[in-house]
Amino acid sequence: xxxxxxxxxxxxxxxxxxxxxxxxxxxxxxxxxxxxxxxxxxxxxxxxxxxxxxxxxxxxxxxxxxxxxxxxxxxxxxxxxxxxxxxxxxxxxxxxxxxxxxxxxxxxxxxxxxxxxxxxxxxxxxxxxxxxxxxxxxxxxxxxxxxxxxxxxxxxxxxxxxxxxxxxxxxxxxxxxxxxxxxxxxxxxxxxxxxxxxxxxxxxxxxxxxxxxxxxxxxxxxxxxxxxxxxxxxxxxxxxxxxxxxxxxxxxxxxxxxxxxxxxxxxxxxxxxxxxxx
Amino acid sequence: xxxxxxxxxxxxxxxxxxxxxxxxxxxxxxxxxxxxxxxxxxxxxxxxxxxxxxxxxxxxxxxxxxxxxxxxxxxxxxxxxxxxxxxxxxxxxxxxxxxxxxxxxxxxxxxxxxxxxxxxxxxxxxxxxxxxxxxxxxxxxxxxxxxxxxxxxxxxxxxxxxxxxxxxxxxxxxxxxxxxxxxxxxxxxxxxxxxxxxxxxxxxxxxxxxxxxxxxxxxxxxxxxxxxxxxxxxxxxxxxxxxxxxxxxxxxxxxxxxxxxxxxxxxxxxxxxxxxxxxxxxxxxxxxxxxxxxxxxxxxxxxxxxxxxxxxxxxxxxxxxxxxxxxxxxxxxxxxxxxxxxxxxxxxxxxxxxxxxxxxxxxxxxxxxxxxxxxxxxxxxxxxxxxxxxxxxxxxxxxxxxxxxxxxxxxxxxxxxxxxxxxxxxxxxxxxxxxxxxxxxxxxxxxxxxxxxxxxxxxxxxxxxxxxxxxxxxxxxxxxxxxxxxxxxxxxxxxxxxxxxxxxxxxxxxxxxxxxxxxxxxxxxxxxxxxxxxxxxxxxxxxxxxxxxxxxxxxxxxxxxxxxxxxxxxxxxxxxxxxxxxxxxx
Ligand code: SF4
Numbered sequence: 001x002x003x004x005x006x007x008x009x010x011x012x013x014x015x016x017x018x019x020x021x022x023x024x025x026x027x028x029x030x031x032x033x034x035x036x037x038x039x040x041x042x043x044x045x046x047x048x049x050x051x052x053x054x055x056x057x058x059x060x061x062x063x064x065x066x067x068x069x070x071x072x073x074x075x076x077x078x079x080x081x082x083x084x085x086x087x088x089x090x091x092x093x094x095x096x097x098x099x100x101x102x103x104x105x106x107x108x109x110x111x112x113x114x115x116x117x118x119x120x121x122x123x124x125x126x127x128x129x130x131x132x133x134x135x136x137x138x139x140x141x142x143x144x145x146x147x148x149x150x151x152x153x154x155x156x157x158x159x160x161x162x163x164x165x166x167x168x169x170x171x172x173x174x175x176x177x178x179x180x181x182x183x184x185x186x187x188x189x190x191x192x193x194x195x196x197x198x199x200x201x202x203x204x205x206x207x208x209x210x211x212x213x214x215x216x217x218x219x220x221x222x223x224x225x226x227x228x229x230x231x232x233x234x235x236x237x238x239x240x241x242x243x244x245x246x247x248x249x250x251x252x253x254x255x256x257x258x259x260x261x262x263x264x265x266x267x268x269x270x271x272x273x274x275x276x277x278x
Numbered sequence: 279x280x281x282x283x284x285x286x287x288x289x290x291x292x293x294x295x296x297x298x299x300x301x302x303x304x305x306x307x308x309x310x311x312x313x314x315x316x317x318x319x320x321x322x323x324x325x326x327x328x329x330x331x332x333x334x335x336x337x338x339x340x341x342x343x344x345x346x347x348x349x350x351x352x353x354x355x356x357x358x359x360x361x362x363x364x365x366x367x368x369x370x371x372x373x374x375x376x377x378x379x380x381x382x383x384x385x386x387x388x389x390x391x392x393x394x395x396x397x398x399x400x401x402x403x404x405x406x407x408x409x410x411x412x413x414x415x416x417x418x419x420x421x422x423x424x425x426x427x428x429x430x431x432x433x434x435x436x437x438x439x440x441x442x443x444x445x446x447x448x449x450x451x452x453x454x455x456x457x458x459x460x461x462x463x464x465x466x467x468x469x470x471x472x473x474x475x476x477x478x479x480x481x482x483x484x485x486x487x488x489x490x491x492x493x494x495x496x497x498x499x500x501x502x503x504x505x506x507x508x509x510x511x512x513x514x515x516x517x518x519x520x521x522x523x524x525x526x527x528x529x530x531x532x533x534x535x536x537x538x539x540x541x542x543x544x545x546x547x548x549x550x551x552x553x554x555x556x557x558x559x560x561x562x563x564x565x566x567x568x569x570x571x572x573x574x575x576x577x578x579x580x581x582x583x584x585x586x587x588x589x590x591x592x593x594x595x596x597x598x599x600x601x602x603x604x605x606x607x608x609x610x611x612x613x614x615x616x617x618x619x620x621x622x623x624x625x626x627x628x629x630x631x632x633x634x635x636x637x638x639x640x641x642x643x644x645x646x647x648x649x650x651x652x653x654x655x656x657x658x659x660x661x662x663x664x665x666x667x668x669x670x671x672x673x674x675x676x677x678x679x680x681x682x683x684x685x686x687x688x689x690x691x692x693x694x695x696x697x698x699x700x701x702x703x704x705x706x707x708x709x710x711x712x713x714x715x716x717x718x719x720x721x722x723x724x725x726x727x728x729x730x731x732x733x734x735x736x737x738x739x740x741x742x743x744x745x746x747x748x749x750x751x752x753x754x755x756x757x758x759x760x761x762x763x764x765x766x767x768x769x770x771x772x773x774x775x776x777x778x779x780x781x782x783x784x785x786x787x788x789x790x791x792x793x794x795x796x797x798x799x800x801x802x803x804x805x806x807x808x809x810x811x812x813x814x815x816x817x818x819x820x821x822x823x824x825x826x827x828x829x830x831x832x833x834x835x836x837x838x839x840x841x842x843x844x845x846x847x848x849x850x851x852x853x854x855x856x857x858x859x860x861x862x863x864x
Contacts, residue, residue, distance in 0.1 A: 014633055030647035051559040076653045153519045157544045159860045160521050161569020161650055167519050171632035185517035202470050202543045206514050237478050237487045238547035
């Protein structure tokens with residue numbers, strides 16, 4: 001007993017003050033890539049090395065549309081090695097309320113050699129229209145569930161990397177419970193479904209049933225590149241890809257896997273509890 | 279006839295014996311690498327060959343898999359070395375003086391064609407079955423290959439003799455449509471019962487096929503009957519933050535009589551996907567086979583491709599790989615020790631363990647950019663070097679973690695309630711473990727003294743001194759204690775590597791990877807042995823990538839260990855094995 005106390009006292013307080021203060025991550029951490037859109041001269045080398053198709057382009061009529069999909073990105077940094085217009089940042093908190101917010105597109109004129117020339121439409125995220133009713137329901141759900149939140153986690157096909165990090169939210173360092181947020185054992189007790197993907201054909205039914213067992217109002221958060229987009233697996237004979245192919249998703253948390261800061265950020269975003277930082 | 283094989287000394291006698299014993303029944307023999315010997319056998323010899331290797335040489339059947347070569351582009355023997363023989367001539371005087379990656383194929387006299395039944399016969403119209411045997415004490419692999427004619431797509435089961443191949447064989451049946459003969463339970467496994475009849479790993483099946491909603495029957499579990507016997511279904515979605523799988527307990531009162539497992543809920547078509555990706559992208563996919571073993575899987579994959587391409591990563595790269603493998607071992611073992619404690623209500627210990635694990639994961643991120651060491655692996659070496667200050671931080675971490683971990687160990691040792699719950703719980707006896715071919719830490723906690731780091735040294739391990747802890751009680755406590763001892767060994771390994779860090783480059787250029795080569799890559803991950811086997815294709819692609827995670831081998835350990843235990847102890851018993859569902863299902 002004495003040892004138990006001594007150890008706890010010796011360890012002291014290890015809990016991070018995030019999100020009140022910025023995430024303390026190493027400068028070596030690979031977070032989201034940052035692209036110099038206006039200076040970008042050729043997307044092809046980066047697209048060729050990108051393992052998930054996060055960087056892609058469509059050529060049409062002497063014009064090239066370049067797309068960067070943060071929802072597919074696994075933050076591997078290979079594009080930045082191949083292309084000086086891309087730089088890896090150590091920013092990992094990228095959660096968004098709409099899938100479209102994770103997609104950036106820009107248009108260029110095309111040169112005969114296949115490189116691009118002048119940027120003719122500046123980078124913009126692809127806004128997917130959300131109708132007013134849906135918007136209002138989302139806002140009310142967030143308000144209703146804002147105080148204390150019960151989360152049911154469902155692995156619908158992940159490689160378990162996301163689970164490794166989700167488990168860490170319960171560690172004394174991230175201590176999810178300080179926000180009144182708990183992981184619960186049953187979907188019937190849950191307000192939020194935290195889903196990792198890609199959703200496999202063999203898990204599709206179980207995922208739907210879990211969702212159906214939850215009381216309304218309820219939130220769904222898609223975790224990781226695979227949950228957001230299908231990731232490196234995409235859609236194939238055995239997977240349905242993104243979580244939103246099966247369930248309506250309220251928040252998307254990119255990353256492979258998202259680190260605990262990124263997860264916290266996404267969960268708090270879903271319930272409107274991110275503090276304003278100046 | 280002269281036969282000069284550049285093979286490790288340990289394989290020479292088994293090879294001679296096998297040829298004496300089976301004579302003309304053996305086809306081409308080929309050794310693309312000194313510890314990787316291929317032998318062509320007829321399908322009906324599979325069982326006899328297996329029995330001989332097992333009885334005479336204590337060989338373990340570590341993997342069984344199939345390959346669809348019905349339309350393989352090459353009609354020649356699809357092994358390297360036949361054409362490339364000139365560059366790697368067999369050693370003249372019998373001394374193994376051939377370069378480490380040099381390959382040799384047997385020749386008969388001046389005839390340049392491989393000998394035996396397969397000689398000159400094109401492989402059109404057949405599937406291949408591969409049986410990978412590890413001869414641990416002899417430090418070599420023997421890989422038997424048998425052809426299954428496409429017009430008679432069936433193969434004999436070895437499950438009755440080697441229990442460990444049960445699921446592997448059924449997976450072949452599901453994914454290739456080769457019918458299993460004589461299997462005790464030949465039902466669907468990788469593709470669940472409600473799937474339509476498709477054979478995804480056949481080459482004429484498109485990866486992106488969109489299958490209609492499943493209409494087939496649901497799985498029927500075996501009925502267990504008797505007075506007072508009832509069944510408790512659990513899953514696939516579990517109460518905790520763990521992966522999905524279905525467990526059906528048959529219990530009489532509290533004790534478990536029988537446990538049925540149903541897996542493959544997270545089958546993602548990974549092996550098929552490898553065939554559609556450039557090899558370099560395959561490294562990233564390998565990182566996503568089992569997230570907690572990202573680096574080990576990616577390294578096993580790189581190892582296979584590097585062996586196929588006959589390149590060797592530079593010493594510094596191998597040292598860095600070793601460091602990362604040990605960091606992966608430490609953070610996972612720490613997490614598991616904590617989780618085992620929490621499952622018997624010693625939450626304080628769990629919190630301390632998570633705290634220490636977090637420090638390791640943060641260092642992972644500082645060293646490699648990612649907390650799970652993702653992005654670090656690459657073909658020919660590693661992507662990032664550790665500079666002086668990073669190495670210093672690594673040394674610091676080990677120095678501070680060591681006493682803190684020792685204190686945690688003390689804490690757990692002091693807690694008699696915890697010990698009471700862990701000792702004699704979930705016992706896997708050494709006999710059963712050996713019989714089931716249990717590998718990795720679960721095996722070593724039950725007296726199975728095997729570790730690829732020692733028996734088949736890869737990365738940098740041949741240059742290090744370390745112990746392989748082995749315990750024999752086989753209970754949850756042993757698996758916890760084994761992790762504890764392995765963490766201390768890992769600390770020592772890291773210190774050794776860091777102290778003698780070789781200079782130089784961290785990557786060997788890979789260049790173009792020759793097609794039609796086969797190679798086995800292997801790594802002892804924290805959970806156990808990981809195998810990747812590749813057959814290369816033109817254009818730096820793979821025609822096949824077989825992945826074998828130790829979890830696939832070890833699930834039967836859980837069904838054995840839980841017998842006679844009470845259902846409430848299931849979580850802690852399960853956690854003590856901590857198998858990867860994704861690694862199993864792929
Ligand atoms: S960092 Fe993202 S965009 Fe860049 S190559 Fe990797 S997955 Fe593709």
